[in-house]
Amino acid sequence: MVRFLFLSVLIGTGLFSAGAGLSQDWASLKEAFRNIRSVKAEFLQKRTLPILTEPLLSAGRFFFSASGSLRWEYLSPLRSVMLQKGDTIQIYHFSEGVWKQEMTQAVEARRMVLAEISQWLQGRFDESKAFRHLYSPGPPARVILDPGEGINKFIHRIEIVLSARPGVIDRVEIEEPGGSRTSIEFRNVEINSSLPSGIFEKP
Amino acid sequence: MIREKGLDICLLGLLIFSTGCVPMAEKVLSHGSPDDLPTCYAIFPAGPWASVHRIEVTLRGGVSSSLLGVTKGEPSERRLHSLLLTPEGFILFDAELREGGIVVRKAVAPFDSPAFASGLMGDVTLLFLAPQARPSIWGKEADGTRICRWEGPGGTRTEIRGSPNEGWRILRRDDQGEVTREIFLNGPLVQGLASYIELRASRPAAYKLRMTLLQAAP
Numbered sequence: 001m002v003r004f005l006f007l008s009v010l011i012g013t014g015l016f017s018a019g020a021g022l023s024q025d026w027a028s029l030k031e032a033f034r035n036i037r038s039v040k041a042e043f044l045q046k047r048t049l050p051i052l053t054e055p056l057l058s059a060g061r062f063f064f065s066a067s068g069s070l071r072w073e074y075l076s077p078l079r080s081v082m083l084q085k086g087d088t089i090q091i092y093h094f095s096e097g098v099w100k101q102e103m104t105q106a107v108e109a110r111r112m113v114l115a116e117i118s119q120w121l122q123g124r125f126d127e128s129k130a131f132r133h134l135y136s137p138g139p140p141a142r143v144i145l146d147p148g149e150g151i152n153k154f155i156h157r158i159e160i161v162l163s164a165r166p167g168v169i170d171r172v173e174i175e176e177p178g179g180s181r182t183s184i185e186f187r188n189v190e191i192n193s194s195l196p197s198g199i200f201e202k203p
Numbered sequence: 204m205i206r207e208k209g210l211d212i213c214l215l216g217l218l219i220f221s222t223g224c225v226p227m228a229e230k231v232l233s234h235g236s237p238d239d240l241p242t243c244y245a246i247f248p249a250g251p252w253a254s255v256h257r258i259e260v261t262l263r264g265g266v267s268s269s270l271l272g273v274t275k276g277e278p279s280e281r282r283l284h285s286l287l288l289t290p291e292g293f294i295l296f297d298a299e300l301r302e303g304g305i306v307v308r309k310a311v312a313p314f315d316s317p318a319f320a321s322g323l324m325g326d327v328t329l330l331f332l333a334p335q336a337r338p339s340i341w342g343k344e345a346d347g348t349r350i351c352r353w354e355g356p357g358g359t360r361t362e363i364r365g366s367p368n369e370g371w372r373i374l375r376r377d378d379q380g381e382v383t384r385e386i387f388l389n390g391p392l393v394q395g396l397a398s399y400i401e402l403r404a405s406r407p408a409a410y411k412l413r414m415t416l417l418q419a420a421p
Binding site for chain 2: 045047049051052053054056074077078080095102182
């Protein structure tokens with residue numbers, strides 16, 4: 001559940017900040033969020049764990065359509081993809097030259113969280129019961145998310161750093177108990193551009 | 204003619220069957236000297252290490268999943284710390300083996316049963332920590348295959364077979380001599396860790412792990 005909340009935060013806040021100027025207030029940001037039709041971006045994820053001296057690096061990309069579709073994909077070191085189109089969710093990993101469907105339990109867990117994501121994607125980001133939000137105009141502008149009771153056992157704090165370029169986020173920092181940390185840097189972010197057909201249907 | 208051919212097939216079948224039934228312990232073994240003992244430990248990391256593996260788990264029926272496995276080891280103290288993570292980096296399982304006991308720090312369903320913790324840490328121990336006792340037998344078969352065998356508790360047995368060129372296998376047998384774990388290790392070794400590992404478990408649950416080394420550090 002938590003991993004998907006994390007993903008929800010990422011996508012939700014990414015969309016939320018997209019299209020917003022740094023001087024805009026919270027209401028303007030929400031309005032900009034509602035104007036998003038699609039987002040695509042690449043990302044580099046650094047996973048810092050206390051037992052590793054070097055962070056674990058992952059690279060990937062995501063595609064989002066406001067009509068209710070999402071493709072969240074890791075390209076390395078593990079190739080895996082989560083596809084959501086409407087109520088249908090499919091998860092695959094790439095092995096021995098072919099895409100293989102993931103275990104059922106993982107699919108069900110993701111389904112639970114997508115309900116949370118869809119809330120945010122409909123402009124109801126501040127209705128989340130999982131996080132309290134705080135907007136800091138910066139520079140750089142930031143959105144701080146503080147977890148509520150229960151979720152704070154897994155996530156201490158989330159910080160979204162917005163780019164100087166309106167509508168783009170630079171990175172997301174997630175702090176966990178025990179010194180673990182995740183940093184995701186976004187690159188080549190495109191807002192409201194056309195998305196490849198079938199991107200939400202086939203791995 | 205037909206009868207002779209049938210007899211040949213029977214003899215061939217008998218021969219193959221007989222060969223298959225010869226217990227490994229009965230094969231001609233050239234016993235090693237004490238100087239050969241280090242070979243028995245060569246496939247296990249000698250010093251502290253930390254590693255990241257890409258793991259593909261395949262269960263009976265072909266259902267599969269991809270995960271990341273992070274392990275830190277301290278062989279001299281027989282300590283292991285293992286994590287299982289999703290591709291997104293979320294920790295599904297976090298446990299330590301120390302002083303012979305397992306301490307589970309975090310376990311998310313369906314990885315939260317004591318049986319899972321015991322099984323996973325048992326596999327990690329078999330993979331990365333050499334058996335504690337001195338081998339009961341070690342040496343070389345006629346074809347050059349090196350063998351080291353340890354007797355374990357309750358009649359279990361751990362065996363290493365192979366060669367630097369052909370790769371190595373670790374076999375765990377139960378008290379009936381049946382193989383419950385078969386592990387294939389293929390080089391090159393990085394920080395004393397095999398680059399590619401395949402573990403086939405047959406009991407109590409059947410599954411396969413294919414592990415590719417992504418990071419290794421002392």
